[in-house]
Amino acid sequence: MKVLIAVDSFKGSVSSIEASKAIAKGIRNVYLDADIVLLPLADGGEGTVECLVHATSGRMVSQEVTGPLGEKVEAVYGLVEGGRTAVIEVAAACGLPLVPKDRRNPEFTTTFGVGELIKDAILQGCREFIIGLGGSATNDAGIGMLQALGFQFKDAVGDEVGFGGRSLTEICVIDSSQVMEELNECTFFVACDVDNPLYGPDGAAYIYGPQKGASEEVVLKLDSGLRFFAELVQEKMGRDIHSFSGAGAAGGLGAAFSAFLEGSLQPGIELIFGKIHIAEKMKGMDFVITGEGRLDAQTSMGKAPSGVARLAARHQISTIAFAGSVSGDLSGLHKLGMTSYFPILEAPGSLEEAMESDRTLANLERTAEQVFRLIRSVEGKK
Missing domain, CATH: 3.90.1510.10 (Glycerate kinase, domain 2)
Structure with missing residues (x-):
């Protein structure tokens, strides 16, 4: 299993590097020998x-x-x-x-x-x-x-x-x-x-x-x-x-x-993508994981996850996005090439609770593990 993790920061909660490591941990709970490349993202702003x-x-x-x-x-x-x-x-x-x-x-x-x-x-x-x-x-x-x-x-x-x-x-x-x-x-x-x-x-x-x-x-x-x-x-x-x-x-x-x-x-995002050579690092990957704190209608308008999805689609690689929250009409993300997206919240609560760093990291690990458990199950039936 080869996975590229390219997520933006979950602003106010965890950095892109912290989020990437949590997702990688969740994947390795399922695929112990997974070949994972961490490529933390930013769009020119914080991070x-x-x-x-x-x-x-x-x-x-x-x-x-x-x-x-x-x-x-x-x-x-x-x-x-x-x-x-x-x-x-x-x-x-x-x-x-x-x-x-x-x-x-x-x-x-x-x-x-x-x-x-x-x-x-x-x-x-x-x-x-x-x-x-x-x-x-x-x-x-x-x-x-x-x-x-x-x-x-x-x-x-x-x-x-x-x-x-x-x-x-x-x-x-x-x-x-x-x-x-x-x-x-x-x-x-x-x-x-x-x-x-x-x-x-x-x-x-x-x-x-x-x-x-x-x-x-x-x-x-x-x-x-x-x-x-x-x-x-x-x-x-x-x-x-x-x-x-x-x-x-x-x-x-x-x-x-x-x-x-x-x-x-x-x-x-164009400037950053060019400098980190993300297109080259996508080659040969089975999945690309992206995400940020909030996926909404603005995500498809030039933000990091949409750029990742668009690029992965050109390489015919499935893209999965994780977000602290998901809202609005996100059909545009699928049109850009995003395969699926998942909110990571485990239960209703206040915004302050949802943005607690430890909680966000645990939720990212858990969600990544569950998604890849499904992937492994499907692979096992082929």
Whole structure:
């Protein structure tokens, strides 16, 4: 029995690696000598660093950086491919969980720490970067990140502006004379799964500002700041940082990576799949196991399990998905190539109970064992 286990994390409960090991244990309760390959997944968001480091035998690097509130935080990123490539989740340096609920206000939060992580990786010799957007507490159009890399944004009297989205309307001059020279040698691949423009009703401030702590009044200010900055960049640099898909991702970091660092924004799952060579690792497998915390109508719209199912179908391999919960019309998953899916919950209970780590791991092991008991029974009758 040869099985590839490629699951995403069960967010808020267990990591993709933990989930993979639990499923493998359940399979081996039935097939003691099963040949199992663990390939933890991520779609560019939470777990991307861990996923790529595990899949490529890379290593983690811990670095003290400036957090979203300007206070020092410990952030982790990955080095893969012999140290040539750095994998960075922006949330590690400017993520919403780093800001207490009573202090959340994207007028003041900064992406400076993201730039410090990039700088540290450059000094370690990295020239290729895989960036996972998502989960940020910021709305500064990435100026904090750019400041850490040497870009200077100056006000009317020539002083550099401060941190946060409130500073965007103060910028009069964009000075790139002190930018790290090594950036010219760097390539940025940015995992981005949203298509928001930088400003306007569908932009960063209106769509994501409230969940980052912005009141209606603050949303208006932030949106005005993004518009002001976009018009300034158009005027001074001749670059459109507003209208392309993903410009508004992570409070405008999508715009900053694209326009200032010539980053390539692409769907996270496509980027990750290419780096972990999942298609090659599927060859010769009898089954592929995938899954995530919740399977719903959005799963078929580019999330990891749907990508796994689609790829496995091309190789004519059956795909089984496990999820903490299953809801909505999931017929689209079958059309994509998913053979079957199973919720792992054992009994009714609260969400908090269902997401307890030990319970999730036990449920994954039990469900995997039961499914493969059925498979073995059917095989025995052939």
